[in-house]
Amino acid sequence: MFESEHVMSNHLKWIRYVGTPALVAAALAVLPMAAMSRGVAVAEWRQQPAASEGTQPAVSAKTWVGKAAEIEEYIRTAPIARTTDVPRGVTKPRRAYFAPGGLVESMAWKPLKPGMVNGFFESYKSEIAAYEIDKLLELDMVPPKVERRISGDLGVAVMWVVPTKSFADLRGVPTPPPAQAESWNRQLVQAKMFQNLVGDLDPNLGNWLVDPMWNLILVDHSRALTRTERLIHEMQRIDADLWTRMKALTAETLTKAAGTWIGKGEVGAILERREKMQAQIDKLVRSSSEARVFIR
The missing domain is CATH 3.30.200 (Phosphorylase Kinase; domain 1)
Structure with a gap:
C-alpha cells in the first residue's frame, strides 16, 4: 500500500529541509513506484512540446554520449x-x-x-x-x-550538463508524461542499482538531474567508493541487462577501469556490495517472481 499524495508531498518537503541520507533514500525508493503504480504527480516537470511552428524541440543534456x-x-x-x-x-x-x-x-x-x-x-x-x-x-x-x-x-x-533541473529544484521525484513513463522508471531503477554498487552515501535529491527529454543524470560522487558495505537504496525492481553487466565485473576489470583512483580495498568493497545486492534480489524473487522483479 503506497502513501497518499498528500503524505508523500509532505514527506518530500521534510526530506528537503532535513536531508538525512536515510530519508532521502526512502523517498527515492518509494516515490517512483508510487508514481508508476498510481500516477501520483508529486512534483511534475512537463516535457517540452514537440517541434511545431514557433516552438523548439526538447533537447538532451547528454551531449557527451558518443564523444x-x-x-x-x-x-x-x-x-x-x-x-x-x-x-x-x-x-x-x-x-x-x-x-x-x-x-x-x-x-x-x-x-x-x-x-x-x-x-x-x-x-x-x-x-x-x-x-x-x-x-x-x-x-x-x-x-x-x-x-x-x-x-x-x-x-x-x-x-556541466545543461539544460537540467534537480529533483531538489522540483521538490521531489518528477512524474513524466505517459510516453516517457516506461523509460523514466527504468532509469530510476538503473540509477539506484548504480548508486548501491558504488556505495554513494549521499543520496541528495540535488544530485539527481533530469533534462527536457527525460534523461536521468547523476552528479556528485565525492562520498562514493569507500570501503562501506552499506546499500543506501531499497531496490524493488531490477534492470536485467544492467544486472548482467554488474555480475560480470571482476576485481581485474574494475582495477583496470578505476584503479588509478581507488585502491584494492575500495575495489573489494564494490564486489561486497554487489553480493549484498544479489541477496536483496534473491529475496525479492522469493517473495514474488523473476517476471515481476526483472525489467527486460
Missing part, C-alpha cells in the same frame, strides 16, 4: 575564461567557463583532497572513479569527469 573521450580532453586542457562560485554544494565547487563556441560551455571544478568532511570521507578521486565505472557498465548517466590542475591545486573537472 566522451573528446569532451574529457577538452575539459582537461581547454583554457578557462572565468570562474564563479556555485551557491549550492557542501564541498564548495566552482563553475569554470570556457570561451564561447567550444565543445562544452562550462565545467564544475572541485579541488577536494581525500579526507573527512562533515563526518564523511570525500575525495575528488572518487568522482572520477564513479565516472569510469559508469563507462564500464555502459550506463551513460554520469557526465565526463577528469583530473585537472588549476592554480597548483589538483581536483576533478566535471562537464
